[in-house]
Amino acid sequence: MKSRIGALLLAVALGGCGSESDKLAGPNLVKEGAMSVASAAMFWKKKPPAKPVDAEAMARGALELNKGPLILASFETGYTDIFGMVGENGAMRTYNSPGSRAIILRGGMLAGTRGFGFDMMSAETEGTGRLIRARQAGQAKKVLRYLDGLGLERPLPLDCAVATGASTTYPFAGQSWSGQQVVERCTGSGLTITNTFIVSAEGRVVSSRQWVTPQVGYITIQTVRP
Template identity: 30%
Template structure:
């Protein structure tokens, strides 16, 4: 998986494609100069919020695929652009050296967020999701701990198909079937949700990435 994490960060830096506040100023996705006074006074700064103007600007600035990522734990919103593609794997990154790797629209690893998802064995789960099929499969996640140890967690996931919904965001204007994956091991459980079009493309999704990262939402603006 490491080969999918080599980033051409100069591209993202040149475009300034990182999370922005409602003022429209480019910022580090999780920290800004204006947020420092609040942090020093033990007040939590307001998370970055993506605006319609920023979405329009990003779509005009590049013809590459790009997506909005929402971190539920912090409510931070990031617009990231595809920096590298290797088969079905797409690496999205920011000038702050944060990276998210997607396989066919599903997050399979992260870097630079803390408590990162180092890799996953998602083939069985992704196959059911993309084919919009019900069934049960295993799903393995690997995380890096604070003392540089890798933990391995394997979950059993049950896939169910739901209603068909329209998804309109940026250049995406499609209908998709809601696929819900209910996953659990001996101690934990979580629910991932994907909206999948007829071609097997994940056009919207919410998935759990681990105890530290929690849930990330992904909304493609251009696939």
Template identity: 25%
Template sequence: MGQGLALTMKMRTAVAVLALAALAACGSSKYEGPPLLKVAGGLAKATVGQVTGRGAAGATKKAAPVTRADIEKYGIPILRAVIPVRSADALLTISDQKGNVITWATTDGSSFTLREGVLIQTRGLGPDLMSAQAPSAAALRTAGGTHQRIYFFLGEDDQTTRRTYDCTVTASGSEKIEIYSRAHNVSKFVETCSRPQGSITNTFWFEGTEIRKSRQLASGGLGFIDFERAVD
């Protein structure tokens, strides 16, 4: 699609990428904004090679810091995604949208689908989150609320594994966070989920009723992904 931007500020390990699968949960409404490759030119192409492990010319060059001026230049929504276990740090643009379900993508076709800012699917990252029965954003900002989460993960044997968690939400007060030199006043909520084999914790920073920042489980192989809504 040529609309996703992978600007890597630090990468130490390669990410194995599978072919992009069709996202049945999303509709056919396409975002038609200008290609963000112009923001970084060859840098974007180089970092895509580094993310996918395919190797691109200049991939070993150190990326220049990304500024707010860079990401606001084209006036389209941008989401930042950081995968700590892979030292991957990418800027994403919208590739598909239907209502409150938005798919964000990199230039290589790796994608992240979120509903109201809650991760429900990944593609092209290897051990993907195939789908998730996840709570609404409103449920995640309701202190004391309880709900169930169901994850469907893709394993190394290409078999899908289901994990079911019982979850509770705790309010952790107000904070001020900064995303690309812009301050945001947010309220932090922690979702603690457990099952007999273990527990996980997802964290959400709400600006009003919208998720501005989050740390959410993707899969056992990917671990957690940090999302920041950089440009609305």
């Protein structure tokens, strides 16, 4: 089931603004991104369909029970959960779910996962991260490292292009969130990956849809409490 947040990000992606080059690049990247969906591993496919999740209610409940920073993460497989921050080191934040799965973000960019079976072990995202947080079009390289089916760590070097899109404001969990859409399209080793971000005027990633690994596919992350 596509989450409400994921649908929102794709809807926002249809807009375009910025420089003339951005206006041409942004919609094209978004169109390609909507068509580019990574395949899931067999162990994901064999799981029974997840029950519908009320993300809004889940987020509101977490705000009442927790004091610190929170995110809501939703996978293409239907798995959705709240993750609370358990560690912070500079721009690096580690969030854990109640089931001890972990999502690691560096300045809003996905830098690793733990406990999902085919995890992203690490990521070098400094170049694209600077462009995305600055809401600036440009090109940069990045490297993702993930576990394959044999449990071996595989590097995935990527060439990426960043383009800007429309500004948006939307409600979630009793709050109003605003930002500009930024699209990152990366290619390498026969893969095309398109990540979508909503970035605030202060350069904070408010929400995003980011690729994890070939087996896991994409994850949608919404800030619940910064």
